[in-house]
Amino acid sequence: DAKTTQPNSMESNEEEPVHLPCNHSTISGTDYIHWYRQLPSQGPEYVIHGLTSNVNNRMASLAIAEDRKSSTLILHRATLRDAAVYYCILRDGSNSGYALNFGKGTSLLVTP
Amino acid sequence: NAGVMQNPRHLVRRRGQEARLRCSPMKGHSHVYWYRQLPEEGLKFMVYLQKENIIDESGMPKERFSAEFPKEGPSILRIQQVVRGDSAAYFCASSPRQVMNTEAFFGQGTRLTVV
Numbered sequence: 001d002a003k004t005t006q007p008n009s010m011e012s013n014e015e016e017p018v019h020l021p022c023n024h025s026t027i028s029g030t031d032y033i034h035w036y037r038q039l040p041s042q043g044p045e046y047v048i049h050g051l052t053s054n055v056n057n058r059m060a061s062l063a064i065a066e067d068r069k070s071s072t073l074i075l076h077r078a079t080l081r082d083a084a085v086y087y088c089i090l091r092d093g094s095n096s097g098y099a100l101n102f103g104k105g106t107s108l109l110v111t112p
Numbered sequence: 113n114a115g116v117m118q119n120p121r122h123l124v125r126r127r128g129q130e131a132r133l134r135c136s137p138m139k140g141h142s143h144v145y146w147y148r149q150l151p152e153e154g155l156k157f158m159v160y161l162q163k164e165n166i167i168d169e170s171g172m173p174k175e176r177f178s179a180e181f182p183k184e185g186p187s188i189l190r191i192q193q194v195v196r197g198d199s200a201a202y203f204c205a206s207s208p209r210q211v212m213n214t215e216a217f218f219g220q221g222t223r224l225t226v227v
Contacts, residue, residue, distance in 0.1 A: 034215075038155075042220060042221075043116075043203045043205075043218035043219050043220050043221050044155065044203070044205075044218045045218065046215035046216065046217070049215065099145060099157035099160060099168065099171070100145070100157070100205075100216060101157060102147075102154050102155040102156075102157075103154060104154050105154065
């Protein structure tokens with residue numbers, strides 16, 4: 001799987017939007033961009049994924065650069081419950097690799 | 113539809129004992145993945161199984177660790193002769209198909225403590 005680069009940590013105020021960046025300059029044309037998050041003492045939780053077009057769901061939005069070398073996870077209004085480690089993961093849609101390979105992720109701190 | 117169920121949630125074993133961790137995937141899911149998270153570290157892939165088959169065990173330690181996903185019943189991760197370094201959180205995930213363009217659902221994990 002191609003490598004992703006994320007900031008180690010970010011901080012946001014409650015009820016403000018949060019933009020979590022992810023660089024993946026070696027992404028291939030068949031790689032899907034997945035985001036998961038892990039709240040303290042819990043298992044990872046799926047957030048969103050996309051291939052080329054921007055995606056929206058009830059949790060977040062995913063903005064994908066036109067060249068696909070970077071993406072941004074957008075939380076529209078951060079709450080205290082959004083404090084977690086956020087992982088950006090590339091998954092190759094063309095081969096038979098199986099695992100989601102979690103890196104170090106971005107630790108998001110939300111302050112009241 | 114219940115989520116991925118892991119049990120026990122907490123497990124304490126003495127050095128040299130065996131640990132058996134169970135994972136019941138979501139209904140209709142035939143793909144199971146096991147991950148390990150050491151204290152203050154990231155999640156590391158261990159093994160991927162489909163019903164009755166090990167597909168990818170590239171992340172499994174070569175000794176003492178084994179996994180199975182029988183036709184009936186939960187997936188089992190077995191650790192024989194546990195050592196202190198096995199203390200970690202073990203997470204199981206399931207998906208209805210390979211996760212390239214679909215989501216994986218994770219359980220709450222089993223926290224193994226070796227004393």
